[in-house]
Amino acid sequence: MQLTNRKKEVSFKEQSFAERIYLPAILKGMVITASHLFKKSPTINYPDVKRPIAPVYRGQHVLKRDDAGAERCTSCGMCAVACPAEAITMTSGERKKGEEHLYREEKYAATYEINMLRCIFCGLCEEACPKEAIFLTDRLVDTEFERNDFVYGKDKLVEKMNERIDVTKRQTSAVLEFKKTLGLKHNELFDAQKLNKGKHH
Amino acid sequence: MTAFIIYKAIMCGGVFLLCLAAAAYATLWERKFAAFLQDRKGPSRAGWGGILQPVADGVKMFMKEEIIPNVSNRSLFILGPSLFMITAVITSSVVPWAKPVMIDGQVYDMQITDINIGVIYLLGVASIGVYGIMIGGWSSNNKFALLGAVRASSQMISYEIPMGIALIALIISSGGSLSLKEIVEGQDAGFANIVWQPLGFLIFFICALAETNRAPFDLPECETELVGGYHTEYSSMKLGLFLFAEYINMFISSAVMATLYFGGYNFPFAHELYEKLGLADGSVWISIIGFGALMTKIFGFICLFMWIRWTLPRFRYDQLMNLGWKSLLPLSLLNLAITVVVEYFRGNIKF
Numbered sequence: 001m002q003l004t005n006r007k008k009e010v011s012f013k014e015q016s017f018a019e020r021i022y023l024p025a026i027l028k029g030m031v032i033t034a035s036h037l038f039k040k041s042p043t044i045n046y047p048d049v050k051r052p053i054a055p056v057y058r059g060q061h062v063l064k065r066d067d068a069g070a071e072r073c074t075s076c077g078m079c080a081v082a083c084p085a086e087a088i089t090m091t092s093g094e095r096k097k098g099e100e101h102l103y104r105e106e107k108y109a110a111t112y113e114i115n116m117l118r119c120i121f122c123g124l125c126e127e128a129c130p131k132e133a134i135f136l137t138d139r140l141v142d143t144e145f146e147r148n149d150f151v152y153g154k155d156k157l158v159e160k161m162n163e164r165i166d167v168t169k170r171q172t173s174a175v176l177e178f179k180k181t182l183g184l185k186h187n188e189l190f191d192a193q194k195l196n197k198g199k200h201h
Numbered sequence: 202m203t204a205f206i207i208y209k210a211i212m213c214g215g216v217f218l219l220c221l222a223a224a225a226y227a228t229l230w231e232r233k234f235a236a237f238l239q240d241r242k243g244p245s246r247a248g249w250g251g252i253l254q255p256v257a258d259g260v261k262m263f264m265k266e267e268i269i270p271n272v273s274n275r276s277l278f279i280l281g282p283s284l285f286m287i288t289a290v291i292t293s294s295v296v297p298w299a300k301p302v303m304i305d306g307q308v309y310d311m312q313i314t315d316i317n318i319g320v321i322y323l324l325g326v327a328s329i330g331v332y333g334i335m336i337g338g339w340s341s342n343n344k345f346a347l348l349g350a351v352r353a354s355s356q357m358i359s360y361e362i363p364m365g366i367a368l369i370a371l372i373i374s375s376g377g378s379l380s381l382k383e384i385v386e387g388q389d390a391g392f393a394n395i396v397w398q399p400l401g402f403l404i405f406f407i408c409a410l411a412e413t414n415r416a417p418f419d420l421p422e423c424e425t426e427l428v429g430g431y432h433t434e435y436s437s438m439k440l441g442l443f444l445f446a447e448y449i450n451m452f453i454s455s456a457v458m459a460t461l462y463f464g465g466y467n468f469p470f471a472h473e474l475y476e477k478l479g480l481a482d483g484s485v486w487i488s489i490i491g492f493g494a495l496m497t498k499i500f501g502f503i504c505l506f507m508w509i510r511w512t513l514p515r516f517r518y519d520q521l522m523n524l525g526w527k528s529l530l531p532l533s534l535l536n537l538a539i540t541v542v543v544e545y546f547r548g549n550i551k552f
Contacts, residue, residue, distance in 0.1 A: 021528045026513060033238045033512040043242045 055169040057138040058121045061114055062165045063158040064133055066104055071158060072133035075109035079125035079134055087118035088125060104131075112157060116141045116150040126170070135167040204307075212313050216293050224448035225255035227503055231448075234507045262441035270434050274340040281337025282435065282442035288330040289446040292453045295319040297382045298495060299466050299488040311488055312382060319381040320368055323457060324361065327412055330450070331357040334414075334421060337443070338431035349430025352518065353421035356411055359525040360418075364408035366533035367401040370540040371461060373550065374398055381457075385465035393464035397543070400536045402462045404529055409458060411525070413450040416510035420518060455502035456495070463498050466491030 018024050044051055053059075064072050075092035093110030095103045102108075123136050144150055159165045229244065229251060236243030244251035269278055299311035316322055331354050338350020372379060374397040376387050388394055395402050411418040422430035429435075432443045459465060471491070480487050516524070544550045 021524070021532075026509075029512045030508060033508065036238050036240055039240050041236075041240045041242050045242070045245070 053138045055138070056172065058123045058136040060116070060137055060139045060141045061119075061125070061152075061157055062135050062137050062167065063109075063112060063154065064135060064165075064167065065159055065161065068101065069161050070100070070102055070104040071108055072104050072131045073109045073112065074105045074107050074131055074133070075112070076107075076130065078128040078130060082124040082128035083119075084122060084124060085118045085120045087115045087120075089113050109154070112154050114152050114157065116152055117147065135165075135170055137165055137167065138169070139165075208309055209313070212311075213294075216296075216298070216313055217290060219298075220290055220293050220449050220452060223452045223499075224445055225259070227448045227452060228258065228445075229254045230503070231507050231510075234504065235511045238508070238511045259441070262438045265437040267437035267439070268434075270342065272342040273434065274342070277336050277340035278434075279439070281333050281340060281431075282439045282446070283333075284336060285330060285333025286442045286446045286449070288326050288333060289449040289453065292323060292326050292450075293456070295322055295381050296453070296456045296460055297385050297465060299492040302485055302488050303482070310382070311492070315380055315382045318379045320372065320379045320384075320461075323381075324365060324368070328357065328361055330412075333443075333446070334431045337435065338421075341431075341434035343434050345427045345429070346431050346433045349421045349427045349433070352427075353414065353431060356414075356418065356420060356521060356525075359522060360408040360411035360529070363404050363525065363529040363533040364412065366530070366537055367398075367404040367408070368461075370401045370533070370537045371398050371405075373537075373540050373544055376549065381460055381465075385460055385467065388464040389467050389471075393462065393467070395462045398462060398536075398540070400532065401540070402458070404533045404536060405462070406458065407524075407529060409454040410506065410509065411521075413454050413506075414447060415451060415506055417513040417516050418521065419510075419515060420521060425515075451503060451506055452499065455499040455506070458502055459495055459498035465498075466495040468494040 066072055075090050077090065080086075080088040080090060090109045090112045093108055095106045095108055121136060125134050126136055141150075232254070233243040233251070235241075244254045247253040247257045269275060294313040295316060297310070297312040297315070301311060302309045334353040335350045338346040338348075338353070341347070371394060372384075375384050375394050378384060378387070384394070414421050420430075422432065427433070432440055435443060466488075468491075471494075474490075475487055478486070541550065
């Protein structure tokens, strides 16, 4: 059975003089390499020039603060449940009096860790989050020398007040449309009066 | 007398520095050229476009730990790279770099020394070069190094024979002088020797590749089979000297080929150009232009060396020996016979 037409019969005939001094074959090869001399190199000078990244690229996570600067995360654990790689762990804490400017709701994440070696950057945590607290961004996770350093705590994950991270690129029209769904009280503060007003479908 | 010593000192220092600079930048150009042939960019971090890369490489080489194996023959181990480097550099002493310059009625040759057996001197020094490799490889007391050294010596000896015969043909057709200066001057008015010796040049070129241990004849180092060949045990700047001397060899053999076959510092319509510029014989400017012409030719040859290196795979050892003894040697003898017949009819030799 013939699978391809690239089959070649091997012959053991003696080499001619031209073949034995190799020159014609060498010239042929040199023409091939010389033709590459005029080709454009596809190299990108990485630290100077960066490849464009898609606006919805899923890179290192950020824990958002709200406009007043309070952490949005309420330590509900939805992200940890959604995570297929089991990369997220957290412990909860209770907001004390006088900490209202730090935490948006009464319960907050006392610790929040993502193991960047386990994470597969699928974005399911972001999808699961009811408080719009966690987002994936277009930042790349840095390299480290120790495995432990890849476990990112709140110090690395929570955005700094002086360098807010723009996640509007991740809010595609489909996402915004989804958030209008009644009953998904996405962005609202917990309010006893409003509690029963949302209609669940 | 003082003027003579100063002039020779300047010439020696100048040619030495020229060799070092050319070899240093040949390493950079080698990497750049390889990159271009492989659709890459090559070293570009050290300085603008990688212009300081040779400096960085040199500093790296000097900073590395220097290891002399306990089982080696210590003095010979140090002598090996030194000898290789010395022979690489002293070949440059007979190459005429530019036209003689006239200063205050005194003629200064742009050549360290013009000896009347220049061509034989070249061959002799080139074959001493193999001692550096041989001594280095043997004194390492390492099987890989010894194999590399044995390969190097047999290869160099094999290829010296066709090279010598090609040179005999060249000397017959260029008027019988062994002095490089006279060979170059002989090409001033007429054609370059390549016109009368195309086959001879081809043989000489192939042999020069083998003599300088360049790919596809780099079996002595042959990292795929012999780890590093003769320099397996070498580290730090002693390894650097071996690698560096290879580039000096390449530069010098390019210079020799340009001198013997391509007219050295002469170029077509040189006299018309000098006349148009109003330059008298012995002017410094004529020397500088001629030096530029020679450097252009050398650069072309170096590119050709590199082009070949990055095109061809390494020969198998039996192929190398077959090519040397069964193809190049008969070809060079044929070339010699043809040359004698042609020169008889041109009237350059009489019986």
